[in-house]
Amino acid sequence: MSYVKPSDLAVRMIDAGAQKSFMSTRDTMIRAYMGGAILGLAAAFAITITAQTGSALVGAMLFPVGFVLLYLMGFDLLTGVFTLVPLALLDKRRGVTVKSMFRNWGLVFLGNFLGAFTVAVLMAIYYTTGFATPPDEVGVALMEIGHGRTVGYAEYGAAGMLTLFVRAILCNWMVSTGVVAAMMSDSVSGKVIGMWLPIMLFFYMGFEHSIVNMFLFPVALLMGGDFTVLDYLIWNEIPTVLGNLIGGLTFVGLTIYITHRRTRPSRELPTKEEKVQTASL
Numbered sequence: 001m002s003y004v005k006p007s008d009l010a011v012r013m014i015d016a017g018a019q020k021s022f023m024s025t026r027d028t029m030i031r032a033y034m035g036g037a038i039l040g041l042a043a044a045f046a047i048t049i050t051a052q053t054g055s056a057l058v059g060a061m062l063f064p065v066g067f068v069l070l071y072l073m074g075f076d077l078l079t080g081v082f083t084l085v086p087l088a089l090l091d092k093r094r095g096v097t098v099k100s101m102f103r104n105w106g107l108v109f110l111g112n113f114l115g116a117f118t119v120a121v122l123m124a125i126y127y128t129t130g131f132a133t134p135p136d137e138v139g140v141a142l143m144e145i146g147h148g149r150t151v152g153y154a155e156y157g158a159a160g161m162l163t164l165f166v167r168a169i170l171c172n173w174m175v176s177t178g179v180v181a182a183m184m185s186d187s188v189s190g191k192v193i194g195m196w197l198p199i200m201l202f203f204y205m206g207f208e209h210s211i212v213n214m215f216l217f218p219v220a221l222l223m224g225g226d227f228t229v230l231d232y233l234i235w236n237e238i239p240t241v242l243g244n245l246i247g248g249l250t251f252v253g254l255t256i257y258i259t260h261r262r263t264r265p266s267r268e269l270p271t272k273e274e275k276v277q278t279a280s281l
Contacts, residue, residue, distance in 0.1 A: 032111025042066020168243020
C-alpha cells in the first residue's frame with residue numbers, strides 16, 4: 001500500500017479544503033445529500049445488527065461500511081468540511097474567504113440533513129409496515145436511543161450538556177481522523193483500513209455525530225419517540241454540531257497543519273566542543 005508522508009498529507013488536506021470551498025452549489029448539495037443518506041443507512045444497519053445480536057461491538061465493527069463507501073464515492077459530511085475548509089483559509093489560498101467557508105458549511109449541513117431525513121422517513125415506513133403497526137424491535141431500540149440521548153442528558157442539566165458536548169468533541173476527533181486517513185494512501189485498501197479503525201471506535205464508544213443524529217432522532221420522532229423536536233435541537237443537534245466543529249478542527253486539522261505545514265526549524269545537534277563544555281559545567 002502506498003503511504004503519503006505527513007508533510008504531503010497536510011498539503012492534500014489544504015487542497016481538498018480549497019476545492020470544497022469553490023465547489024458549485026449544485027455539486028455541494030448533491031454530494032452532501034448522498035453523504036447524509038448513506039451514513040443514515042449505515043446507522044440503521046449497525047443498530048439493526050446490535051438489536052438482533054445483542055452485541056454493540058459487532059454493530060460498531062460493521063458501521064464504517066457506510067462511511068467508507070461515501071468517501072470513496074467522493075461525497076461529503078459536515079464533520080469533514082469542518083476540518084478541511086478552514087485550513088485553506090489559514091493557508092491563504094487565493095479566493096478562499098470566511099464567507100466561502102460558511103457558505104460551504106451551510107450547504108453541506110442542509111444537504112446532509114435532507115439526505116439523512118429521507119432515509120429516516122423510508123426506514124420509519126419499513127420499521128412500522130407503512131405506519132400500520134407498532135415499531136419492530138429495531139424501531140423500539142431507535143426510540144430508546146432518541147429518548148436517552150436527549151431527555152437523558154436534560155435530566156442532568158449542565159452536567160448533561162457538558163457530557164454531550166465532550167462526546168461531540170471526541171466524536172469528530174475520530175471521524176476527522178478517518179477523513180484524513182483516507183488521504184494517507186493512494187490505494188483503495190489503504191484508504192479503507194485507514195478510515196475503518198477510527199470510525200469503529202467512535203461508534204462503539206457512543207460519541208455524538210451530528211450527521212448520524214440527523215437520522216437517529218428524526219426516525220425516532222416519526223415513530224412516536226418520547227421526546228420533542230425542541231429536545232432534539234437543544235439537547236443534541238446544536239451542541240453536537242458545535243462540539244464536532246471544535247473536535248475536528250482542533251485535534252485533527254490544526255494539529256496537522258501547525259506541525260507538518262508550518263513546521264518550526266529543528267534544533268541543531270551540539271558540536272563536540274559544545275558537548276565538552278556542557279559536561280564540564
